Amino acid sequence: MTGRAKRVTIRTVAEDADVSVAAVSKVLRNSYGVSERMREKVQASMQKLGYRPHSAARGLRGKTFTIGLLQNDLRNPYLPTIFDGIFKGLEGSGFQPLLGVGQSTEPLETALINAMIDRQMDGLIMVAPRLPGEKIEQFAREVPTCIIAHHHPDEDAFDTVNFDDKLGARVAVRHLIEQGCHNIVMLSQALPEPGVSNVIQQRELGFIEAMGGLNKRPSDAIVHGFFDAASTETLIRELLLKPDRPDGLFCWSDMVATQVFVAAAEIGLRIPEDIAVVGYDNTYDDQLRPFGLSSLNQPGYKLGVAAAQLLLSRIEGRSEAEHKVFSPELIVRGSSLRSDDT
Template identity: 40%
Template sequence: MTDMTEVHSGTEHSAPPIRRVTIEDVARDANVSVSAVSKVIRDASGVSPQMKRKVSTSIDRLGYRPHAGARGMRGRSFTIGVVLVQMSAPFQVELATGIGTELEQGPYQDVIVAAGLSRERQRRSIEALVDRQVDGLILIGPALDHAELESIGARTPMVVIARHGGADHFDTVVDDDHQGAGLVVDHLVNLGHERIMHISHSSGGLQRPHVPSHIARRDGYEAAMKRYGLTPDVLVPGFTEEGGHQAALEALDRRYAPTAIFAGADIAALGVLRAAEDRGLRIPDDLSVAGYDNIFTSRLQRVSLTTVDQSGADTGAIAARLLLDRINGRTEAVHHVIVPRLIERGTTAQATAVRT
C-alpha cells in the first residue's frame, strides 16, 4: 500500500511536482543568457544598466531565489555555521544573537547547531556544517583540543569564541577571564572576606595556554587569592544549577565554611543561592555570592546577582565581523580581547562574624 515501486499511480493526491524557479527560467523570461543572469545576481562587473533592469524585473516577477546548494558547489553558499555547546546556556545564546544581528545586514545567513558537551558530538556538528558547505564557522566554547581546531581552521574560515592562547589558523574573541576573576576576588577581599570558595568546571584535559574560559577564570582566581596571601579553594562540579547547588551544600556543611562563594558562571551561582536557602542562610548577610557572565536572570531584581559582564552581544558581533574579513581573504590570525566589568549587585556584602 505504500511504495510498490509506484505502478498504480499515487494516492490520487499526486504530489504536485512544483518545479523551483531556476536561473534558466529567469534567463528565458528576460531573453538573455544564463551567464548574464548570474552576473546580475552576483553583481559582477560587465553588466549594462539596462541588462540589470531587465533581469531584475524578471527575477521579481518569477520570484526567483538562488539555490544555495548549487551555489555552494562552485561559489559561496552565503551561510555561516555557528556551533554552540548548549542552547540552555544563556550566555551562549547572547553571543549567537549578537552574531545574527551583525550578519543580518549582509547577504550571509547564520545557522546554528547545538552540539552538546561531548567532544564527539561537537566534532560531528562541525562536520555536519562543513558538509553543508558553510562559508565560515564560528565556534562558541568548543571542548576540542588545540591541534584539532587548528586543523579545522586551516581548511575553513573560522573564529572561535571563548578560547585563550591564540592560534595560527583562526581568529579568536575572548574575554580576559583571568582579569575578570581577579575583579571578583578584589571585590570580595575588599568586603573583608577571606574564605572565598570558587566553583569551576572540569578542564577536559585541555592544556595551557589553549584553555577555555572557565579554566582561565580559575587561574585568575587562584592567582588573585595568592596575591592576597589567601588559600585557594576550588570545587569542580560543572556549570549547572545543580552543580552549584551540590558544591555549595558540601562547602557550607564544612567545619570552616566559606563566607563567600565565587561561581565561575552565573548559572552555577543560582544553585549556590538555592543551597544557601536550604541551609537557612541569609544572602548577602550570612554568605556572599558572585557569578560570571551577567546573564538575563542575574539582572532580575529577585536574583540581583553580583557578577562580571563581558557584553555577549558585542562579542558576537565582533566575531562575525572577523569571520567576514577572513572569508574575504585575510589570513593572518586576529585575536580580540574583551575587557570584563564587575557588576556589583545584591548578593555580596561586608563579611560579618565568622561562622563556625
C-alpha cells in the same frame, strides 16, 4: 491536485529575459560586463518569476552564503546575547547563519563541524568549543573560522574574540577580600578536557593569581561542580555545611550562583552576611533581581558583533589572525556588599 511546481532556475530566468544563462549569473553576482539595459531586463524577470538561487547548487562551485554557528549548551542563558550580536553583525551581509548544537562532547562536536564543512558553509563561528586547539586549527585551514570564548592568543589560523577571564576573576577576588572575606572559594566546573584555552580554566588561573597572597593551597580553594545541576547541588550543600565553610564564594557562572542561593536559603545561611557571593556573566538581570547577585558583566552582544565582523572580513580574504579581548566589569549588588562598619 497541487502538483509540486517545478523550481525556477537561472535557466528559466534566462529564457524569460531572452539572454544567456551566463548573463543571468553575471547579474546575480553583479560581476563585470553587464550593460544597464540587460541588468534591468534580467532583474525584472527574476522579480516576476520569484527566482531564488539554489544554494546547494551554488555550493558546488562557489559560496553557499551560509555561516555555521557552533553552540554547546542551549540552556546557558548567557549565550543568546552572543547570538543576538552575531545576527546583528551578519545582518545585510547576505550570509544566513545556521546553528548546530554540539552537546558538549568532542566526537559530536567534530561530527557537527564536519557536517558544516560538507555542507560547504562559507565560515564558522564556534562559541566555547570543547575541541582542542590543534583540531580547531585543522578545521580552520579548511574554512574561515572565528572562535568566541576560547583563548588562543597565539593562533594564526583563526581569529578569536574574548573577554579577559583572568582579569574578571582577579577583580572578583579583590572585591571579596575588600569586603572582609578570609576564606574564599571558587566554585568552578569540571572540564571534560582541560586546557588553558578554556574560559573556565582562565578564570581559575586568574583566581589562583589573585589568591597568591592568601595562606591556602589553591587546590583546596577551588571546587569543581558537574555538568548536571543535581550533582552540583549536592556538592554545594556539602561545601556550605563544612565546618570551615567559605565566607566568600566566587562562582564561575550565574547559573551556579543561583544554586548557591537556593542551597543557602534552605540551610539557613544569610547572603552576604554569612557568605558573600559573586557570580559571572551578569545574566538574570531582570528575573532574579531580588537576589541581587553581584556579577561580572561581559555583554555577549559585543562578542557576537565582533566575531561576525571578523569572520566576514576573513571571508573577504584577510589572512593574518586577529585576537580581540574585551574587559569585563564587576557589577556590585547585594550578594557581596557588606556594610563596612563591623
